[in-house]
Each structure stands twice: as C-alpha cells, then as structure tokens.
Amino acid sequence: MSWTEERVETLKKMWGEGQSASQIAKELGGVTRNAVIGKVHRLGLSNRATSTTAKTAKEKPAAKAEAPAKPAPKPKAEPKAEKPAAAAPATTPAVRKQIIPAGQPLPPQPSANEISPEALATVREVEKGAKKLSLMELTERTCKWPIGDPATDEFWFCGLSVQQGKPYCEAHVGVAFQPMSSRRDRRR
DNA sequence: CCCTGATTCGC
DNA sequence: GCGAATCAGG
Secondary structure (H helix, E strand, O other), rough: OOOOOHHHHHHHHHHHHOOOOHHHHHHHHOOHHHHHHHHHHHHHOOOOOOOOOOOOOOOOOOOOOOOOOOOOOOOOOOOOOOOOOOOOOOOOOOOOOHHHHHHHHHHHHOOOOOHHHHHEEEEHHHOOOOOOOOOOOOOEEEOOOOOOOOOOOOOEEEEOOOOOOOOOOOHHHHHOOOOOOOOOOOOO
C-alpha cells in the first residue's frame, strides 16, 4: 500500500479527529500503526493535544527564545469556538467514532431489539475459537462472556481479548451492548 | 498485559 | 519517503 492522496486525506481527517494511530491504520488497512505515525510525522502534523509523554519537548528550561523565521502568523482560522461549556450536550465527552457522513446514509436500522444475523454468526464463529477459560482463569482483559450451560461441564468463558475497557471481546460486546432494548412494556 | 505516540535508521 | 524496531509513558 502506498500513501495515495486519498489515504493521506483519510489519515489527516482521522488524526484531526483524535483517532489513534492504530485506529487509523485499521481503517486504512494495509498499514500498521507505526506506518501511520511515521507518516503523521513526515506530514508535519504531529502534536495533537493529548497523548502520553505529553510532548517529549520537555519544559524548555531556558527562556522561550523562539522566533526562528516564522513570527507565528497563525493563519489558522478556527471555524469553531472552543467552548466546552456553553450549550454543550454534556453527554458528549469525546469523539468516539465520528465517521458518520452526516448525510442520510443510515439504511438498515434493525428494529431495536433484533441482533443482526451477521453479529450472531460472528458470535457463533468467535465462540468456536473461544479460549474456553474457567472462572478462575478470567483476567481483566479476557472476555467474560459465558458459553454453555453452567449446570454442565460444557461451560466456560469466551476468554478472548476484550475490547479495551469492556468486559467482553468485540463480538460479544456487539450483542451485549444493544442500543436500547425495547423492554419497557414489562407491565406484568 | 494492553494501549499510546516518538524516534531511529536501514531500505 | 517509508515503516519495523525500538523506546518511553500510561
């Protein structure tokens, strides 16, 4: 894979959105996160605002004798005000997956309760390759999705790598965290 | 252990 | 220019 105009654009866009290098790499495909990071640096767009090390640039012990050949014109016109407060939704902490075109492409919205057949298929597939861990073998990052019947010895936990921050692997997160089950009419 | 970005350096 | 290997922090 080479850095075509289009791919670079995607890179810039995603990087700008705060996506991690690995996410970008995954999106682009054919490249590793290292490649992405390398490209990011070569393109000059580096420091975002957040990351580890918080800039290896140290603290500049000396004064800020910074004024090479660029008086810092700062032609960057911010189209958006950086006001987190104001009328912020409050329920919008960070940009998770802002890959929504905002157009109208939101076709097959399943009826809020069914699990897409693909998801189920994926789950079944994943469960075939489950690590089949016992309760004691579960760790912070092993999928805790139970498989089988606890009353049988045909019982174990998925055990695959969890999706960071979640208790389950990607496949199981998919079926575990449904949008919103329409089970409010549990009248009686 | 998982993840993150930063840097180096042979290609 | 590219990116794997390596480094370094969380």
